[in-house]
Amino acid sequence: MGIWDVITELVEAAAPWSTADAEAPAEVPEETKAEEPEEEAEEDEEEEEEEEEPVDPKETLEEECKNSKECAPAKHHFDECVERVTNAQENGGTKEDCVEEFFHLAHCASQCAAPKLWSILK
Amino acid sequence: MLARSCLRSARAFAGLRNGAVHVSKRAASSSSSGANAESPLRLNIAAAAATAVAASSIAWYYHLYGPTADAATPAEEGLHPTKYPWVHQQWFKTFDHQALRRGFQVYREVCASCHSLSRVPYRALVGTILTLDEAKALAEENEYDSEPNEQGEIEKRPGKLSDYLPAPYKNEEAARFANNGALPPDLSLIVKGRHGGCDYIFSLLTGYPDEPPAGAQVGAGLNFNPYFPGTGIAMARVLFDGLVDYEDGTPATTSQMAKDVTEFLNWAAEPEMDDRKRMGMKVLVVTSVLFALSVWVKRYKWAWLKSRKIVYDPPKTPNTPPRL
Numbered sequence: 006m007g008i009w010d011v012i013t014e015l016v017e018a019a020a021p022w023s024t025a026d027a028e029a030p031a032e033v034p035e036e037t038k039a040e041e042p043e044e045e046a047e048e049d050e051e052e053e054e055e056e057e058e059p060v061d062p063k064e065t066l067e068e069e070c071k072n073s074k075e076c077a078p079a080k081h082h083f084d085e086c087v088e089r090v091t092n093a094q095e096n097g098g099t100k101e102d103c104v105e106e107f108f109h110l111a112h113c114a115s116q117c118a119a120p121k122l123w124s125i126l127k
Numbered sequence: 128m129l130a131r132s133c134l135r136s137a138r139a140f141a142g143l144r145n146g147a148v149h150v151s152k153r154a155a156s157s158s159s160s161g162a163n164a165e166s167p168l169r170l171n172i173a174a175a176a177a178t179a180v181a182a183s184s185i186a187w188y189y190h191l192y193g194p195t196a197d198a199a200t201p202a203e204e205g206l207h208p209t210k211y212p213w214v215h216q217q218w219f220k221t222f223d224h225q226a227l228r229r230g231f232q233v234y235r236e237v238c239a240s241c242h243s244l245s246r247v248p249y250r251a252l253v254g255t256i257l258t259l260d261e262a263k264a265l266a267e268e269n270e271y272d273s274e275p276n277e278q279g280e281i282e283k284r285p286g287k288l289s290d291y292l293p294a295p296y297k298n299e300e301a302a303r304f305a306n307n308g309a310l311p312p313d314l315s316l317i318v319k320g321r322h323g324g325c326d327y328i329f330s331l332l333t334g335y336p337d338e339p340p341a342g343a344q345v346g347a348g349l350n351f352n353p354y355f356p357g358t359g360i361a362m363a364r365v366l367f368d369g370l371v372d373y374e375d376g377t378p379a380t381t382s383q384m385a386k387d388v389t390e391f392l393n394w395a396a397e398p399e400m401d402d403r404k405r406m407g408m409k410v411l412v413v414t415s416v417l418f419a420l421s422v423w424v425k426r427y428k429w430a431w432l433k434s435r436k437i438v439y440d441p442p443k444t445p446n447t448p449p450r451l
Contacts, residue, residue, distance in 0.1 A: 059368045063333055063382035083340075090341040102342030104202040104358065111353055115209040115330070123212050126386050127226070127377050 062125045063118065070117035071110060079110040202343075205356035208323040208330035215390060216325070219408065221401045222394050224255060229373055230391025231256050233384045236371055238314065241306065241362075243294035246315035247395050250288040255398065256391075262288060269293045307348050309361030318389070318396040325389050330354045332385040335364035 017023075071080055086103040093099035197204075215222045231252070234244065249266040253259050266286035271293075273284040286293075294313075296302035303310050312320075321327045331354045339351035339358075349359035366381045373379050394400070 059378045059380045061333075061368050061380045061382055063380075087341045094342070099342065102202075102344065103340040104343050104353075105200075107336075107340035107343075108201055108206045108353055111206060111334070111336075112209065115334075119209050119211050122382060126383050 063122050066118035066121050066125075067114040070114040073117065075117055076110060076113040079106070079113045082106050083110045202358050203356060205358065206330075206334075206353040208326035208354055211326050211329060213325055213390070215393065215400070219404065221404065222255075222390060225375065226387050226390045227256050227394050229375070229377060229384075230387035230389070230394075232373065233366075233371055233388040234314070234391055237365055237384075238388065239292075240295055241302075241311040242314045243296070243311075244292045244314050244395060245294055246291070246313075247398075248289060248291045249286065251398055253288065255394070266290055306361060309348075311362070314392055314395065316396045318393045320396075325393050327354060328389045328392060329382075329385050331360075332366055332388070333382050 070076055083103060083106040086101075086106040090099060090101055090103055093101065214220050234242075249262045252265075253262045257265065266288055269286045269290070270283040271286050271290050272281050275281050296305060299310060318324050318328060323330070331352060334354045335350065335352055339345050343351060343358065345351050346359045349361055350363050351358055352360045366384050368380050371379045371384055377383060397403075
């Protein structure tokens with residue numbers, strides 16, 4: 006042990022805070038192990054209930070945003086474009102696509118959903 | 128020669144303005160007398176003209192070179208990702224290591240089948256994502272080349288903490304062959320290597336629409352993703368709700384998994400971030416202490432100068448009449 010170790014140990018002993026090292030959790034004694042299965046079973050049930058239908062909050066939020074007043078112009082243009090292009094495709098080919106309109110709508114929706122989404126996600 | 132011809136033309140202009148009668152006189156007189164005769168109106172016109180020329184030359188320049196021409200449609204450019212309020216990107220925040228652990232799980236169970244993470248060794252995971260024992264166990268699951276033995280043969284040995292995470296393919300050609308010619312990029316530095324960083328990765332993973340918008344051309348073997356430049360990406364949507372079973376019971380929705388894995392990839396790209404921010408904090412603390420010290424020292428050193436008083440004591444000479 007060098008002189009430096011002595012000094013660091015002294016400093017660590019004197020310091021009012023302590024450092025936390027992530028060690029492996031200690032072996033659980035058998036007494037607590039016996040209790041665990043019940044808890045786990047309960048947790049499993051809860052998890053299963055939750056995971057039966059994990060709905061992606063991003064999709065629902067963005068759907069709400071698309072229909073909100075904020076994105077009404079973008080949605081209007083996109084819907085109109087889709088209608089126009091599908092009609093044109095039925096009547097013979099067209100070179101137009103709705104990618105740009107889709108971009109504007111998606112940008113508006115994700116912009117509007119971003120803060121709400123982050124408040125939900127862990 | 129040039130100066131003389133200029134002078135001559137100036138004279139000609141002067142002659143035009145002042146009338147032909149004075150021409151001979153002006154030509155005979157010196158140039159200084161000519162300057163004296165100049166009216167303020169002429170000077171004003173000259174200044175205004177010079178300003179107009181200067182302004183219009185700037186306007187001309189910007190007309191020629193100002194606007195940059197982009198030969199790309201919005202689809203070729205790709206949709207710019209939305210800015211998300213990442214907590215770990217704030218100045219005084221660290222990575223959420225619980226999220227890193229979840230993100231590593233997502234990487235291992237989902238991404239690792241195609242993407243390598245070649246610059247991350249197992250030892251980097253210790254203490255940040257896994258415990259020592261977990262990292263050792265994980266390393267031992269894979270085999271690595273050992274040192275040549277006595278016959279010069281290279282045998283396989285279980286992995287150690289100093290080994291790097293194994294790649295899913297032997298080389299680029301194998302990766303391309305397995306993926307229809309598309310190369311899954313290495314993810315070690317992907318967050319630093321893409322415009323938009325975390326926002327881009329998150330948007331790309333969650334941004335696959337159910338179906339491409341009407342009229343969009345999607346190439347064979349490609350998928351439509353608005354965030355990918357060109358919108359045609361070889362990677363299909365991989366994250367689906369409930370794909371991963373998180374050990375801490377977090378609901379594994381698509382966006383949750385995307386968020387976790389993005390934060391993990393950000394950690395992989397800059398594992399020094401937590402330390403860097405701590406170092407920055409130390410710098411702020413030390414410099415603020417030194418600044419406070421210097422203010423006090425300055426007060427001390429300047430005290431004699433600031434507290435001195437200069438007094439004029441006029442000589443006492445009574446009975447002298449005041450000067451006028």
